[in-house]
Amino acid sequence: MTGIETTLRLLHDGERDLEQDLLAAAARHHTDHEFHHVALDVARWSREHAARLADAGRGHGLDLSGPRGNPSPGALAALREKASEALGRRSATGLLLLHDLRDLHLAAARNSLHWEMLAQAAQATRDERLLALVTDCHPQTLRQLRWTNTQIKILAPQVLTSV
Template sequence: MNGITLTLRALHHGERSLAKELSAVADRHRTEHEIHHVAHDLLMWSNDHCRRLAETGRDHGLDLDVPSEEPATGLLSAVRERAAEALGNRPEPGLPLLRDLRELYLGAVGNSVYWEMLAQAGQAARDDRLTDLASLCHPRTLRQMRWANAMIKKLAPQVLTSL
């Protein structure tokens, strides 16, 4: 395995992890409508990144899985929905939300580093497909980072000083 395939694999893993976390955050914070809806929209971006990475990975001999289009259902989704309702009624629901936003931010930061590495490798290898992929997806990842950071800045003062 060469450096490009290692980076594609690591980036795919990072996007899958971020997608799972975005899905969980959207479910856990259903009562926070902005969080719920934006996290769901950002989840679609990470799923799209995974699909594009899987397509590009095939050209490099990788077999990367493609995320399902189906939303989470069943017992886990029901448990998350009940937990969201319970947390929404507690006086300190902000602390778990801040923790979740921190995790989303850090996941997006890690992915951003890999997108930058992939873009640089694509330029060095004169591989337009890699540079085009990074040019499309990296700005979205930067937007995911900015959103999580902005929400932390917005919520932290209120949450942390009200304890």
């Protein structure tokens, strides 16, 4: 397996993981409507990225379209939502949200680095299709990073000084 193929696989897995993590965090923090809805929106970006990476992978002899190893069942999502409603806006909920934002930020940063590596490899090999994929998708990953960073900047002072 070439370095490009390895990076495609890592990035595909990273985008799928980020999507699932965003969906789980959105369910956990269902009562924070702004976070919930934005997390669902940016999770869609990761789902689209993974689909496009799977398509690009086929051009490199990879099958990246297999089922997820750990799908989130509907009952678990409903339980998360009920737990979120029961917790409401207590300080423990703020710490959990801050923890989730940190993990989401690190996952998005890892994906961003993989997008950058893929861009450099596409330029080096003059792979216009791969470069177009990176040009389309990487800016959305950077927006995911900025969103999590902004949320951390807003939430951290409130949560960490009130605990």
